Amino acid sequence: MSFEKLDALGRRLESLEHALSILGADEATHMAVGGGEKRAEAMANLAGMYHTQSTAPEIRDWIEAAKAEDLNEDQTLALGEFERSYVNATCLPTEFVERRTVATMRSEQLWRELRARNDWDSFLPALEGVVDLVREEAALRSDALGLAPYDALMEQYDPGNRTETLNPIFADLKGFLKDFVPEALDVQEEKLSQRPLKALKGPYSIENQRELGLAAMRAVGFDFTHGSLAVSHHPFCGGVPTDVRMTTRYRTDQFLFSLMAVLHETGHALYEQGLDKSWSHWPLGKARGMGIHESQSLFVEMQLARSPEFWSFALPMIHQYMGEDAIPGWDATDVLNQVNFVERGYIRVDADEVTYPLHVILRYELEQDLVYGKLEAAQIPEAWDAKMTEYLGISTIDDPKDGPMQDVHWPGGAFGYFPSYTLGAMIAAQQWSALEKSLPDAREQIGKGEFDAINDWRRQNIWLQGSRYSTPDLITRATGEPLNPEFFKAHLRKRYGRNG
Template identity: 60%
Template sequence: MSYAKLDQHLKKLEVLSHAQSMLGVDEAVMMPEGGGEKRAEAMAGLATIYHEMASAPQVGDWLAAAAAEDLMPEQRIAIREQTRSYINLTCLSSAFVGKQTEARIRSEQLWRQLRPTGDWAGFLPALSNVIAFAREEAAMRADVLKLAPYDALIEQFDPGSRVSQITPVFDELKTFLKGFIPKALDAQAARHAKHPPKAFTARFAIDRQKALGEVMMKAVGFDFYHGRLDVSHHPFCGGVPTDVRMTTRYDESDFLFALMGVLHETGHGLYEQGLPKAWSHWSVGQARGMAVHESQSLFVEKQIGRNPAFWHWALPVVKEKLGAETLTGWSLADMMQHVHRVKPGFIRVDADEVTYPMHVILRYELEQDLIAGRMEARDIPEAWDAKMTAYLGLSTKDNMKDGPMQDVHWPSGAFGYFPSYTLGALLAAQQAATIHKLHPHADEALKKGDVTVLNDWRRTNIWSKASTLTTPDLIVAATGEPLSARHFIAHVQQRYG
């Protein structure tokens, strides 16, 4: 049977994918700089082998033949999703994938070296090369998928999502935030006038911060038998569902910096650990897309980790793990002033939840111009500065480190990914609104550190669904309505207005 042949073939591909994932984690966490050249060759070679196996003509034949076989309903869904994946794979040649992968890895390695000094001139040739590959990829995918080039890239991260759906939602959000950010800052200033915020004056030892992070990970449901926490230059969640590798970075003067990063990545890890194990080698058993993935990380970070109800339980734990002397006399109100602090800043990953979407919308708009050829890599700094000034009142002129060199995404060729972050924030708020409508007392449980209701709903409606539905259909099935900005808007108005 063709279905059985496919099943065996996909198990072999899963082995290769596992190796690729772990080599990627090791490169970011453990690999010495001198290993970069050969690691790039190894990962490019594996990517080529994987692509050749996954896009082989017989796979297409098996998919077509399996579709005519007598299958169970869930098997038909699996064939449908695998066919979608196969078509996307066959848009590109194995030779192109190998060359593009090596260019991406070398660019990312160079970015790690040059970002600390903001050496834009030194990095520009590598970035220009990656953008050229991205444009070529977008054109090839667009031709096969019958989509606009940028939509064809978004399809790789959020199947079913399109610019025509995303842009109106982002425009509504941008218009709201331009008016709301000043109001939120004024409201914060008024609160601070009545209750002056305390400053962190203690040194928060890294070993204590790691111990705290691991306690919080476990509290929100992370399974350490199938995962671990490390340190990297840029926080991420990688590995595979049975071996989830998460990283963070620490600041001894501010423990919230690492803690919120840990909670964010734990949300990704929970999603991976909650996927249906029986389908792990099929596309249908993998995470739906990055918007859904980000909705899970932002749900944990924002809807749980910045919820005052959570801090009723968390503050005593924080004091115990960091050492009571580090936060002597700190009340819940004192802590929430830091947890809910709104402050426009340069760095996306450090941004508060009110200003964060502006960082993403900026990148979303710029990369559309880059892929369309309306902008070249050399033009990025000027365009970046103009949008940062317009959206957040901050100039990045002559500050490449905290401007267009701050993210790993473009150096690694991940064009079409950025929209997922704000789509994820909107979806997290939409999911939270649905849960609280069904379970009005969820926050009372959260005050005791109990996330059972929150995780059970997401396990049933998000995690276990994996890729059985497109992103837009999954949203409707889970929340009863299409993607909307209104729940996020209501959320920040309630919390920061």
């Protein structure tokens, strides 16, 4: 049976992915510094084996033959995802992939060096090369998939997302935020004039912070028989579903940032741990995409862990693990004022949840213009500055390091990825609303530190669904309606608005 050949192929590919995931996590956590060169060579060779095995011409024949076979529903859906993976993996000629790999690697290396020197002009030629390649890639993917070029790029990260649907949603959200950011800042100012922000008084020991982080992970449902927490320069959630490798980093003058980062990554981890393990060797059994993945991390971080209910439960944990004097005299409101502080800033990754979407929308708009030739790389600084000034009232024209050079995505050629971040925020809010309908006391449960029923809802509606459905279909099935920005807007109004 041809489906069995695909099944066996899936097991071989899963083993190579397993090795690449664990080697990648190990590199960031436990590798000796001098081990990098051989590690890179090993991972490149394994990735090459993965590519060769996953794009073999006979797979096309197996897929076609399997369509005529007697398959059950899971197998039929699995076959669709095998085909989607195969088409996405084979739609670029090898010659192009090699050319792109060399160019984006070089561009990323240059970016690391030149960003530190705030040197846009020297970086520009490399970025122009990447933009040319991205246009070429978008055209190739567009031809193969029958999608608009930018949609064909997004399809890699969130199958089914289309600019036709997303443009009005992002436009609506942008319009809302232009008014709402000032409102949130005003409300915050009034609140803080009544009750000033309290200062953290370190040093906070790393050992205590680690214990607190582990306790928080355990509380919200992380399964330590299938995962662990380590330290790395940049926090990530990697590994494999049966052995999730989460990391964080610590500062001794702060512990709330690390704790919130741990909770964010725990959201990713719960999704991976909650996938159906019996399908893990099929594309069908993997997490759906970047937008859904981000919705799971932001669900834990934004919907759960930045809520007043969470802190009525979590405040005693701070005392327990950090000592009674860690935040002397603070109540839950003091913590919330810290972790939910709103501020107009230059840097996307440092942004709060109110201003963050504007950073993403700016990039989403610019990268469409770049892909469609309406904007050239040389024009980015002015275009970036104009939008930053319009959306957030701050100028980046003299500081490309904190402007268009701040992210690795464009130097690395990852166009079509940025929208996932804000889609994740919107999807998380919409999921919370749907969940609350079927679990009316969900907020009280958070306040008691009870996350089982909340996780069960997510397990049934998101995690166990793997890649059965496109991103839009998964949203509709889980929440009863298509993506609707009103849920996220209502969430922001409630938490940050004048009548919240």
